[in-house]
Amino acid sequence: MADIRYSVPEESKTKYLIGILSKDLNLDVKGLRSRRARLDYQGEARYCGVDLDSGHMVVSERIDREALCGPTTPCILHFEFILENPLELHNVILEVQDVNDNTPVFPKDSIKLEISETAMINSKFQIARARDLDVGGNSVQNYFLNQNPHFDIDARLSKDRYVDIVLKSNLDREKKAEHSLLLTAVDGGNPPRSGSVVIQILVLDVNDNAPVFSQSQYRAQLFENAARGTSVIKVSAIDEDEGENGQLTYYINHLSESTKNLFQIDDKNGELLVTGKLDHELASSYELEIQAEDGGGQTGHCKVMIEILDVNDNAPVITVQSFMNPIPEDIAVGSEVGIVNVKDQDSGENSKLSCSIPNNLPFKLQPSIKNYFTLIVTASLDREQIAEYNISITASDGGTPSLFSTSSLNIKVADINDNFPVFEEQSYSAHVAENNKPGTSIISVAARDPDWRQNGTVVYSLVAGEINGAPVNSFLTVNSDTGVIHAVKSFDYEKFRNFKVQVVARDNGSPPLSSNVTVSVLVSDENDNSPQILYPAPEGKSLMTEMVPKAALSGSLLSKVIAVDADSGQNAWLSYQILKSTDPGLFSIGLHSGEIRAQRDVAESDSMKQTLVISVKDNGQPPLSATCSVHLLISDNLAEVPELKDMTYEENNSKLTFYLIIALVSVSTFFLTFIILILAVRFCHRRKPRLLFDGAVAIPSAYLPPNYAEVEGAGTLRSSYNYDTYLTTGSRTSDFKFITSYNDATLSAAGTLKKSPDDSNMINLSDAGETLEILYPAPEGKSLMTEMVPKAALSGALLSKVIAVDADSGQNAWLSYQILKSTDPGLFSIGLHSGEIRAQRDVAESDSMKQTLVISVKDNGQPPLSATCSVYLLISDNLAEVPELKDMTYEENNSKLTFYLIIALVSVSTFFLTFIILILAVRFCHRRKPRLLFDGAVAIPSAYLPPNYAEVEGAGTLRSSYNYDTYLTTGSRTSDFKFITSYNDATLTAAGTLKKVQDETLAASLITLNNTGEGDEVRIA
Known part of the structure; x- marks a missing residue:
């Protein structure tokens, strides 16, 4: 606590600078406002104020020193300067300096003095001095009396507030009974102010005693709660004169406005009475001047000091x-x-x-x-x-x-922001149907914050993230005020079935508080995808023709339509129906399997070309459908239908292949023509007699054994049978498969023919039972199936899918997928059960543009069966970046065909030249041998060359051998034995089985061909 003192002239203008508080108290000006600096006036009027921006103490109201302090000097105002945080208190003492703003004023406008003519020279007569409210140098400093012969004034100022008029010469009432003087009071201001009073002097006869009080000063005490009329004190004065000159009158001099209503004196007896309400808190003491005047005009004076005693009449005031x-x-x-x-x-x-x-x-x-x-x-x-x-x-x-x-x-x-928004639920689930309209409201989230106003105002937003590589706000948006979540775009169930987003509830506090909640969006499926037919290929892509054997029986599986639907649930349940058929009663299709079977046995009268229009319909509401055409060819060999061509192959065949075929045909034709000529010449030579034999010479006939085809080094066949097995363009599998069912003794397409190790020499037929088939991508050798992979593909992106089926059921049809080989092993992964090929990491610029994956598909059977395929991936955003990309399969097929044609041409040509050389050599040798002359008695039989027979049942012979070429037809789903030429009842059918039987009539075992289609057995010895 510090005291500081300032002074200010009264009547200063507002904003007059009194002093710089901040500087004098060593305070920071910037902290005054924050510390709530102010002046406590302690009941005083607000004469001053503090400018908190500058720290100056200035005048705020007009200050009248005379009103505040009266004659008291110095005029002091006390203030308390208060600062908070921390609390500081400083006493400010303000001295109000007087200015000369008041003119001296005499108590009366005129004064009458009665002076005895016997007054002695230098007698003094007191005149009430002029009152000047100013103090100090601004108060009355001098008095001037107009020039006259009798009176003057005492140059010294009386301490008793009077001016003495001095008689300079004797008065002579007879000469002049009345004198008029002008007394002027001048203060010390600059410029000085003055006031005058007229003194009327009456010269009287002798009255030379003035009243005299018993005490020059009286003291009295009075409680502040004294009632009106209470006697304070009684004063008394004595005048020794007699008569009127001795009669005294009392009155109070110089009463201020605040005191004249408080006290009153009885003018006869001098008793001082209370006439107003006293208040110790307003004034604790009073000083009164009492004057006693006799009848002759002389006066006497005394002072009364009144002390106001305090009583507990004020309750505390709380501020x-x-x-x-x-x-x-x-x-x-x-x-x-x-x-x-x-x-x-x-x-x-x-x-x-x-x-x-x-x-x-x-x-x-x-x-x-x-x-x-x-x-x-x-x-x-x-x-x-x-x-x-x-x-x-x-x-x-x-x-x-x-x-x-x-x-x-x-x-x-x-309120402060001390509460986090709390969601009403721990998590939310929103169900929305796919193909929704953008802007649709899908769910509303709500969070509560118990804070007030902006601290409790919750604003909702989505946490930034990605869904399938796209930002969250491209899928959903949330109303920041209501928490209603809207779909930004239409969802596709087939692209994603569900996803999760994080919603943030953030209040508006500083700093803001937030909490998150997970919203799971579940997309429900709608029937918005038509069935997609995988097999047969859609119209316009390639001619897919199935070969149907003429011996096909009722119920035989001929082909199968394979379709998928990208929807799920009942929307993906597919049903198959034949809309149109060349022969409506010949074929049927499984309602849910898509298997095309013969509805009756195939007849000779049935049209060779059959076309089925198949409808595949899902179970959605409304149902969607797709159609395809299945082309069936009722024939056992391709020679019967020469007009059937592989259009794609003809278009892609190169000129080189064409020339090679012409060359091969020309050489073959020339070779056959040459053989025919040779045979014709030899036939003509045989008819001529060549030799003369002697009967006594015995020449045995030449024996040429038959051409046996040995199996496992055991039993022999009397004739050889050559089976040329090959795949046609477009085949899906590389195995022999039978249209009709088979028993344990049937040789399957993947079976092997071998000798049993036991003594019975039975032939075992081993069946691999392979039923696993890869639908997509196409098997090797068909066409180049290349998937485009965008360079911006991120980790987890779906790039392709391997589709495979297994004709088995149960766990034997459970398929698992595995990458056997990859150009970049760490770049791709495949779903174990889905077959989906996804990016295992983000695609980088350094990755090879061409990627090859070897995929293995394995079932769950015992033992498991598997199949492999190759997937070609091209990392590029457009095909223009890889102009060198070509149809690798076509070039490979074309090169293989050309290679085989060249080998055939070289083989035929070599054989032809060798044959010519042998013929020429034989003829040259014959010419050099001497001819023999035989005696007619000698019998020389001609050489016997038996024909190469193919024996059936060990009895009759065939005059020529038959070669059976077994192949797969274009687009065939099965690999059945089919024969180019027609066959009779003794011929092994396509569905026949080869087995061994015991015949008592034969010493060796026989191999039997069982024709299940005809019910006969054909035995080959």
Whole structure:
């Protein structure tokens, strides 16, 4: 606490600079406003103020020193300069300096003096001095009397507020009974002010005694609660004159406006009475000047000092000087939130104060300095529990009886952002049907925040992220105010069935608080995808023709339509139906399997070419469908239908292949022609007699054994049978498969013919039972199936899919997929059961453009069967980047065909030349041998060359051998034995089985061909 003193001239203008408080008190100007700096006027008028921006103390109202202090000098005003946080108190003493703003004024406009003519020279006569409200040098300094022969004034100023007029010469009433003087009072201001009074002097006969009081000063004490009419004191004066000159009159001189209504004196007896309400707090003492005047005009004076005694008549006054309202709920315990000032205008014990608040509040009042109390927080606050406090402050004084007063203080607790938004549910699930309209509302989330106003205002947003490589906000948007989530675009169930997003609820506090919730969006399927037919190929791509054997029986599986639907559930349940057929009663299709079977046995009268229009329909609402055409060819060999051609192959055949075929045909034709000519010449030579034999010479006939085909080095066949097995263009599998069912003794397409190790020499037929088939991609050798992979493909992106089926059922049809070989082993992965090929990592610029994957598809049977395929991937965004990409399959097929044609041409040509050379050599040798002359008695039989027979049942012979070429037809799903030429009842049918039987008539085992289609057995010895 420091005292500082300033001075200011009265009547200064507003904003007049009194002093620089911040500088004189060493305070930071910037902190004045934050510390709530102010002046406490302590009941005084607000004459001054503090500019918090500059720290200057300035005049705020007109200051009239005379009104404030009257004649008291110096005129002091006391202020208290208060600062908070921390609390500081400084006493400011302001001295109001007088300015010459008042003119001297005499009590009366004219003064009458009666002077005895017997007055002695140098006699003095007191004149009430002029009153000048100014003080110091601005008060009355000099008096001037107009020039006259009898009177002058004493140059010294009287301390008793009078001016002495001095008689300079004797008065002679007879010469002049009345004198008029002009007395002028001049103050010391600059410029000086003056006031005058006219003195009328009457020259009287002798009255030479003035009244004299018994005491020059009287003292009295009076309680402030004294009633009106109470006698304060009684003064008395004596005048030794007699008569009128001795009769005294009392009155009070120079009463101010504030005191003339408080006291009154009886003019006859000099008793001083209370006439107004006294207040110790306003004035604790009064000084009155009592004058006694006799009949002759002479006066006497005395002073009465009245002390006003205090009584406990004022209750304490509570003033809240400053308090923080509202206060933050996180305010620290022990913080100051308010300053309370308690005043009692009484004094002594009556002014001793105490102040208190209820104990059940988290606050307390702590005494500070000089009747100041600080309101302090004593416990943690929580606005969510109590938002405001009404504090009753009680102040009491030390009087008897004690007086008290109360004041209510309302403090509001300001909210801080101390609560996180809480969602009503831990997680949300939204169900939305695919193909929804953009902007559709799918779900609403809600979070609650118990904080107030902006701290409790929740704003919703989506957490940034990606769904299938696209930003979340491209799928969903959330209303920031309501929490309603809308779909930005239409969803596709086939692309993604569900995804999760994070919704953030964030309040508007500073700093903001937030919480997240997971929203699972479940996309339900709609029937928006038509069935997709995988086999046969759609119209316009390639001619897919199935070969149907003429011996096909009712119920035989001829082909199968394979379709898929990208939808799920009942939307993907497919049913198959024949819409149109060349012969409506010949074929049927499985309602749910798509298997095309013969509805009856194939007849000779049936048309060779059959076309079926198949409808594949799903089970959605409304159902969607797709159609395809299946072309069936009823024939056992391709020679019967020469007009059937592989259009694609003809278009792709190169000129080189064409020339090679012409060359091969030409050489073959020439060779056959040459053989025919040779045979014709030899036939003509045989008919001529060549030799003369002697009967006594015995020449045995030449024996040429038959050409046996040995099996496992055991039994022999009398004739050889050559089976040329090959695949036609477009075949899906490379195995022999039978149209009709087979038994344990049937040789399957994948079976092997071998000799049993036991003594029975039975031939075992081993069946691999392979039924696994890869539908997509196409098997090797068909066409180049290349998938385009975008360079921007991210980890997990779906790139392709391997599709395979297994004709088995149960666990034997459970398929698993595996990558056997890859150009870049770490770049791709395949779903174990789905076959989906996905990027295992992001595609990089350094990755090879061409990628090849070798995929293995394995079933779950015992033992498991498997198939492999190759998937070609091209990492590029457009085909223009790889102009060197060609149809690898076509070039490979073309090169293979050309290679085989060249081998055939070279073989035929070599054989032809060798044959010519042998013929020429034989003929050359024959010419060099001498001819023999035989005796006619000698019998020389001709050489016997038996033909090469193919024996059937060990009986009749065939005059020529038959070669059976077994192949797969274009687009065939099965690999059945089919014969180029027609056959009779003794011929092994396509569905026949080869087995061994025991014949008692034969020493060796026989191999039997069982024709299940005809019911006959053909035995080959």
